[in-house]
Amino acid sequence: MANSDQIVLLDFFPSVFGIRVRLALAAKGVEYEGKEEDLTGDKSSLLLKMNPVHKKIPVLIHNGKPICESLIIVEYIDEVWKDRCPLLPSDPYQKAQAKFWADFIDKMVYPCSKKLWTAKGAEQEASKKEFLDRIKLLEGELKSYPYFGGESLGFLDIAFLPFYSRFYTFEAFGNFSIEAECPKLVAWGKRCMEEEFVSRSLPHQHKMYDLVVEFTKKVGI
Numbered sequence: 001m002a003n004s005d006q007i008v009l010l011d012f013f014p015s016v017f018g019i020r021v022r023l024a025l026a027a028k029g030v031e032y033e034g035k036e037e038d039l040t041g042d043k044s045s046l047l048l049k050m051n052p053v054h055k056k057i058p059v060l061i062h063n064g065k066p067i068c069e070s071l072i073i074v075e076y077i078d079e080v081w082k083d084r085c086p087l088l089p090s091d092p093y094q095k096a097q098a099k100f101w102a103d104f105i106d107k108m109v110y111p112c113s114k115k116l117w118t119a120k121g122a123e124q125e126a127s128k129k130e131f132l133d134r135i136k137l138l139e140g141e142l143k144s145y146p147y148f149g150g151e152s153l154g155f156l157d158i159a160f161l162p163f164y165s166r167f168y169t170f171e172a173f174g175n176f177s178i179e180a181e182c183p184k185l186v187a188w189g190k191r192c193m194e195e196e197f198v199s200r201s202l203p204h205q206h207k208m209y210d211l212v213v214e215f216t217k218k219v220g221i
């Protein structure tokens with residue numbers, strides 16, 4: 001890709017989906033202009049124009065052309081900047097597996113993780129159980145490897161790392177310990193944080209907690 005490429009990311013700092021794209025761009029060393037959306041207010045005309053279907057961030061705008069949906073964007077970034085730091089496995093079966101588990105995160109982990117800080121009482125308790133059961137399944141996928149990507153950090157690591165950034169938030173709202181239940185997963189998160197591009201791009205867990213608290217106050221949860 002030419003150095004003159006124009007890359008803009010429509011983003012919202014605390015978003016787990018936006019963070020995925022920031023991580024993928026950082027992994028590849030791609031420079032871009034970030035534009036922050038105020039998701040507690042009116043959406044910008046640029047966002048509505050670039051993602052008229054879902055009207056959601058993140059949107060990557062590459063030389064004027066929008067790409068929407070975080071996992072699709074990460075895959076796009078991997079294909080466009082394929083000369084460095086491969087994210088998806090080249091083996092078709094391994095690639096399908098990585099996509100399966102990333103889809104599992106979006107369909108099965110994200111909804112109950114959100115309820116940990118938005119729901120109360122019995123609903124919150126039920127979501128805690130669901131969340132732990134599901135991340136234990138995901139933890140099993142680490143097998144004996146250091147990363148979900150095997151020996152190196154890849155697509156599935158990037159898909160789940162933003163949730164690691166929210167672990168303290170989940171624990172504080174849900175009053176439980178993820179490390180007590182999923183020690184391998186917490187060790188994985190700490191290992192990923194040793195990568196310079198991850199520690200630079202992933203919001204600190206306490207900062208994320210403050211942002212989530214601020215967001216809940218703004219939107220009145």
Ligand SMILES: N[C@@H](CCC(=O)N[C@@H](CS)C(=O)NCC(=O)O)C(=O)O
Pocket residue numbers: 012015016017018039055056057058068069070071
């Ligand atoms: N499946 C989408 C989810 C994106 C998403 O839910 N974005 C939220 C911010 S975390 C958003 O823009 N919400 C605005 C709205 O729902 O109106 C992805 O992976 O990119």
